[in-house]
Amino acid sequence: xxxxxxxxxxFAMVFAMSGYTQFAEGADKKPxxxxxxxxxxxxxxxVPDTGYGLTDAATYINETGGIGGRELVGVVEDGRYDVPxxxxxxxxxxxxxxxxxxxxxxxxCTPCLKALTEKVNEEEKIPVLAGSMSALIxxxxxxxxxxxxxxxxxxxxxxWGMVLKYIKLNHKKSTPPRVAFHYFDNSTGRDPMGDLEMYxxxxxxxxxxxxxxxxxxxxxxxxxxxxxxxxxxxxxxxNWSLKIGVRYFKEAKKYLPKTPIFGVHWxxxxxxxxxxxxxxxxxxxxxxxxxxxxxxxKFVKIITDMAKKKDxxxxxxxxxxxxxxxxxxxxxxxxxxxxxxxxxxxxxxRYALENIDTDLLGMFGGEKLDYRTHKFSRARVLRADWSxxxxxxxxxxxxxYDYLK
Amino acid sequence: xxxxxxxxxxxxxxxxxxxxIAVSLVIIYKxxxxxxxxxxxxxxxxxxxxxxxxxxxxxxxxxxxxxxxMSALFAGLIQKLVIDxxxxxxxxxxxxxxxxxxxxxxxxxxxxFGENPEIIDxxxxxxxxxLGGALFISTQVWNGxxxxxxxxxxxxFYKFTTMGILMRATADSQIKSIVLGINARWILTLxxxxxxxxxxxxxxxxxxxxxxxxxxxxxxMAAIPVVLLGGLESIxxxxxxxxxxGLVETTTIFYLEPWLDLPGFQAITPYIVLLIVLxxxxxxxFGQEMIERV
Numbered sequence: 001x002x003x004x005x006x007x008x009x010x011f012a013m014v015f016a017m018s019g020y021t022q023f024a025e026g027a028d029k030k031p032x033x034x035x036x037x038x039x040x041x042x043x044x045x046x047v048p049d050t051g052y053g054l055t056d057a058a059t060y061i062n063e064t065g066g067i068g069g070r071e072l073v074g075v076v077e078d079g080r081y082d083v084p085x086x087x088x089x090x091x092x093x094x095x096x097x098x099x100x101x102x103x104x105x106x107x108x109c110t111p112c113l114k115a116l117t118e119k120v121n122e123e124e125k126i127p128v129l130a131g132s133m134s135a136l137i138x139x140x141x142x143x144x145x146x147x148x149x150x151x152x153x154x155x156x157x158x159x160w161g162m163v164l165k166y167i168k169l170n171h172k173k174s175t176p177p178r179v180a181f182h183y184f185d186n187s188t189g190r191d192p193m194g195d196l197e198m199y200x201x202x203x204x205x206x207x208x209x210x211x212x213x214x215x216x217x218x219x220x221x222x223x224x225x226x227x228x229x230x231x232x233x234x235x236x237x238x239n240w241s242l243k244i245g246v247r248y249f250k251e252a253k254k255y256l257p258k259t260p261i262f263g264v265h266w267x268x269x270x271x272x273x274x275x276x277x278x279x280x281x282x283x284x285x286x287x288x289x290x291x292x293x294x295x296x297x298k299f300v301k302i303i304t305d306m307a308k309k310k311d312x313x314x315x316x317x318x319x320x321x322x323x324x325x326x327x328x329x330x331x332x333x334x335x336x337x338x339x340x341x342x343x344x345x346x347x348x349x350r351y352a353l354e355n356i357d358t359d360l361l362g363m364f365g366g367e368k369l370d371y372r373t374h375k376f377s378r379a380r381v382l383r384a385d386w387s388x389x390x391x392x393x394x395x396x397x398x399x400x401y402d403y404l405k
Numbered sequence: 406x407x408x409x410x411x412x413x414x415x416x417x418x419x420x421x422x423x424x425x426i427a428v429s430l431v432i433i434y435k436x437x438x439x440x441x442x443x444x445x446x447x448x449x450x451x452x453x454x455x456x457x458x459x460x461x462x463x464x465x466x467x468x469x470x471x472x473x474x475m476s477a478l479f480a481g482l483i484q485k486l487v488i489d490x491x492x493x494x495x496x497x498x499x500x501x502x503x504x505x506x507x508x509x510x511x512x513x514x515x516x517x518f519g520e521n522p523e524i525i526d527x528x529x530x531x532x533x534x535x536l537g538g539a540l541f542i543s544t545q546v547w548n549g550x551x552x553x554x555x556x557x558x559x560x561x562f563y564k565f566t567t568m569g570i571l572m573r574a575t576a577d578s579q580i581k582s583i584v585l586g587i588n589a590r591w592i593l594t595l596x597x598x599x600x601x602x603x604x605x606x607x608x609x610x611x612x613x614x615x616x617x618x619x620x621x622x623x624x625x626m627a628a629i630p631v632v633l634l635g636g637l638e639s640i641x642x643x644x645x646x647x648x649x650x651g652l653v654e655t656t657t658i659f660y661l662e663p664w665l666d667l668p669g670f671q672a673i674t675p676y677i678v679l680l681i682v683l684x685x686x687x688x689x690x691f692g693q694e695m696i697e698r699v
Contacts, residue, residue, distance in 0.1 A: 043620075046520040185669055212669045216623045218611050221419075221545065222658045222671075225411060228540060229659075246522045247615040254542045254614065275524065275616075 030101050031071040032334060032344070034058070034327055035093045037079030037086050037107045038131075043215070044081040046242050047271070049316050050108055050131070051076040053323025056306045061331045068338040074327055079109060086112040087119075094124050102126070103334065103349055106152075106326035110134050110188040113149065121146050127333075127350045129326040133159070133265070135192040138375045150353055151375040152325050153288040157195025158400045159264040159379065160236065162286045164196070165403060166381050166395070167234050167262070168203040176206045180227050182220075183238040185212035192238070199404065208232060215241065220248055224255030235259055240266035242275075249276040249283065260284055268382060269316040273389050281386035284394070288376040290363060292317035293390045298362035325360065329371075332358045364397050377401060407538025412659045413652065418545050420651020421552035422610040426624065427631035427643035428556060429603035435576040435638045436596040438496035439488070443507035444604055445625020449514060451476040451605020452617040456523050465528065472609070473602045480601020484594045492590070507622065514619035522616035525609070544614030555606050556644055559599070563640065572596060630675040634682055636692025645690060650675045 038050035058074035066072055075093075079086035086109055093102055105120075107113065108131030120128050128149050135157035136142065137149060154162075164179070171177045181196060183189040189212065200207045208230050211223050227235060235256065239245055245267055252261055261283050268285035270292060290297045292304060292314075303324055307314050314320045333352035334344055342348045359368045370377040379400050382391040426448060433441045441447075454472040463471065487506060491499045527547060534541040563569040575582040575592040583589050608617070611624050627650075635646025657671040688694050 041520075210668060214669075214672065216620075218621065218624055219615065221542075222415065222655060225415065225540065226658065229408060229411075229538075243522045243616065243618045243620075246524070250524065250615050254544065255540065275522065 029070060030098075031073045032067045033093075033097055033102045034072065034074045034330060035090065035102065035105045036074060036076045036323070036326060037089050037105075037109070037112075038076065038323065039081040039108060040076075040078035042078075042080035042082055044108075044241060045078070047316050047319055049312075049314050049320035050323050052307070052310075052312050052314065053303075053320040053325075054106065054327045056303070056310055056312070056320075057324040057327035057331075059310070060302065060306055061327060067331055067334045067344070070344075072327070072331060079107060079112065081109050081112075083109070083112050083115050087115055090116060090119070094119075094126075099124075099126075099346060100344070103344065103346055104129060104330040106323075106330075107131060110137075110191070113137065117146055117149075121148050124148075124346075125350075126346050127330060127353055129329060131322060131326070132188070133375060134188070135195045138373070139195075140373070143374050147354075148350055149374060150329070150371070152322050152329070153265050154286070154376045154379045154400050155195075155373075156192040156264065157199075158375075158404060159286040159288075160192050160196045160238075161199035161404045162379060162381065162398075162400060163236060163262045163264065163284070164199045164203050164205045166284070166286075168205055171233075173233075176204050178206050178208050178231060178233045179236060180209040180211055180230070180232040180234075181207055181236045181238065182209075182211050182213060182223060182227075184240065184244070185214055188240075189238060196236075213239075213244070215244070217244060218247065220251050221255065224252065227256060227259070232256075232259060235261045237261050237263050237267060239263070242271070245269075245272060246275045249279045253279040262286075265289070265318065265322075268318050268391060270318075270390065271315040272384070273386070274315070278386040280384045283384040285382050285384075285391065286379050287318060287382055287391075288379045289318045289321045290365075291382065291391045291393070293388075297365065299360060302361055321363075325363075328360060329353065329356070329358075332356060332360070367397060370399075407536055408659070410536065411539035412655045414539060414541055415545070416652035416655035417648055418541065418549040418651070419654065420648035421549050421556070421644075422607060422647075423627050423631045423650055424644045424647025425552045425555060425603055425610060426607035426628040427635065427647050428559060428640055429600040429607065430628055430632050431635075431637065431640055431643045432559075432596055432603070433600045434632070435640075436572065436593055437488075437492075437499070437579075439499045439503065440637075441600070442500065442503040442625075443483075443510060443622075444600075444628060445622030446507050446510035446514070447476070447480060447601055447604035448608030448611065448624055449617065449619065449621045450479055450510065450608070451601070452525060452608035452612045452621065453514065453518050454479075454605065455609050455612075456525055456617055459525065460523075473605060476601045476605035477598035478601075480604070481594050481598040483601075484597035488597065489590060489594070492593070511619065511622060518619050520619060522618040524616050525612040525614070527609070527613045542614075548610040548613055551606060552610060555603060556640075559603065560640060562599075568595070630679045632689075634675075634679050634689055636689030638693055639689070639691035642689060642691030649678070653678050 036054045039045045054074045058072045061072045077089045104127045106129035110132035113130050113132050130151050133151040133153045133156050135155050138151045138155040167177050263285045265287050268287040272280040290300050294300050333349050333356050336352045337344050337348045356371050364378045378397050380397055381394040383394050385392045430444050454475040458468040458471050529547050531543045532546045533543045571587055572592055575589050579589045631646040631650050632643055635642030653674050654671050657674040662668055662670050
């Protein structure tokens with residue numbers, strides 16, 4: 001009887017354990033959900049690459065083992081660059097998806113990010129990979145209040161700072177460079193102004209004009225004439241709308257043929273070659289992303305192969321890359337969490353992102369990403385070269401903080 | 406001095422483009438008391454027609470009449486399909502319908518033209534004036550020339566041609582013109598067609614040397630202070646109003662904004678001027694004073 005009891009107990013134990021194992025395996029096999037909103041329609045909805053990147057990155061991540069064997073599911077929704085729409089989508093997912101599956105959110109809209117501050121950082125506590133690199137959010141003080149926000153690029157303040165330093169270093173005259181800041185007239189347009197003024201003072205650059213343009217502007221002629229009158233030597237063009245950019249570059253070359261126009265990430269797009277041709281030539285930009293023609297860069301090789309495999313008609317590689325990084329970064333952080341033997345939770349993912357040990361598939365020419373500041377620490381100055389139909393590097397990859405010293 | 410030349414010259418050239426769009430509003434209002442809120446989309450459609458013909462590689466001498474004809478047919482078609490059925494209704498309700506037309510057109514443009522901007526380049530001889538302190542680039546000068554020719558042509562058409570006289574008669578009184586044997590419905594369709602052509606030229610001037618996009622219709626808003634200033638029923642008023650608004654804008658940009666340290670103030674000044682004028686002359690500079698007998 002005793003032996004029978006023992007045998008039954010052993011069977012029961014084995015049965016229970018197998019059930020537990022099955023359950024545990026089931027839990028492990030739960031997909032990891034990444035929600036992504038991007039402007040597929042609406043005022044900025046002309047570049048679908050902001051969605052393709054994440055979808056293709058999810059494919060690549062799953063092909064390379066997923067996240068500890070768990071499938072990565074990237075859900076792309078159309079946020080329309082509209083606050084109510086974007087918030088509605090995020091809230092829907094936050095309410096319906098389990099917290100141990102819905103692990104990160106990415107998006108491209110600065111006003112939406114600001115509107116999500118409390119919901120994300122106090123209620124949901126979910127890492128957000130932001131397309132926005134707002135100087136007002138991603139600075140040393142503010143980021144302490146929004147620890148779940150991560151920028152997918154260098155901060156706007158630092159990017160403009162780098163532009164000013166580059167201008168100063170390459171300025172041939174003995175007088176300070178005379179600069180006009182021509183900006184999109186809304187809160188995001190005004191976002192980097194404080195940093196810009198600070199860096200201008202630091203590097204001895206004179207900001208002669210801060211000139212706004214309307215988001216619905218059809219012509220910039222009067223502004224350009226103003227720049228001529230003020231003998232502006234460099235124009236800083238702060239814009240993220242394709243329609244504005246196309247009109248701008250077409251007109252700028254007529255009014256200011258010899259004045260270099262500088263921009264940051266959002267005008268570092270090969271698509272301008274397709275739209276405005278040689279009028280995009282000689283546009284200088286600061287970018288935290290490589291160029292699609294640099295096939296010796298491992299990251300570029302991977303993404304261009306994937307885009308080819310999926311038959312993507314990529315218009316703007318920089319935005320495709322950024323969208324890709326919005327999945328790649330949290331995926332690598334999640335793998336790091338698992339490598340460290342910790343459970344995959346939102347909080348552990350946030351911590352891993354902050355302390356990530358990755359070179360992002362070799363994106364920065366082999367250098368590792370320092371993400372402690374929640375924004376990229378590496379960038380380059382590039383120049384649009386019409387003869388090569390690509391952006392060519394004017395500097396090496398630099399540590400922005402060293403460069404801005 | 407050069408700077409003043411720049412301010413005045415740019416103001417007039419810009420104002421002529423505004424006048425072109427404003428006139429297309431006025432000729433419809435004159436004939437039917439309908440304020441066409443879809444005028445901006447008419448401008449866009451015209452520019453899109455130009456782009457389509459340009460992308461076919463046609464020569465300019467074919468593109469210009471071609472896109473004008475297409476724009477006229479398009480505007481005439483809108484009148485026949487939508488507005489004609491509402492004749493006899495309160496003009497205010499027809500005005501509201503034009504808001505609907507605007508929304509539908511934006512949607513159709515998005516579907517058929519797409520969301521990306523397209524470049525428009527009117528390849529004409531270079532007539533850039535670079536006077537050192539003042540610069541008038543070729544596209545700007547050509548836009549001014551095109552607008553001037555179109556406006557003068559329209560004035561002459563209304564003044565001296567039989568069709569123009571019939572149109573003026575119908576605009577004065579539809580009932581009397583019908584009694585006199587004029588086909589008022591046909592005249593109204595023609596009025597819309599001419600308005601479509603003027604708007605198309607306005608759209609071309611706005612996008613020339615730049616780009617056309619489906620949401621470019623916002624340019625129509627620029628014509629509103631112009632027509633209210635000049636008077637809703639007056640073509641010369643619209644032309645003068647356009648030039649005044651153009652000058653107000655450039656003066657604000659070049660003098661007032663730096664003086665007040667208010668960048669972007671230029672967006673408001675046309676409306677400030679409009680308010681002042683309307684307080685003195687509610688019917689606008691050239692508008693007809695309405696006297697109602699009770």
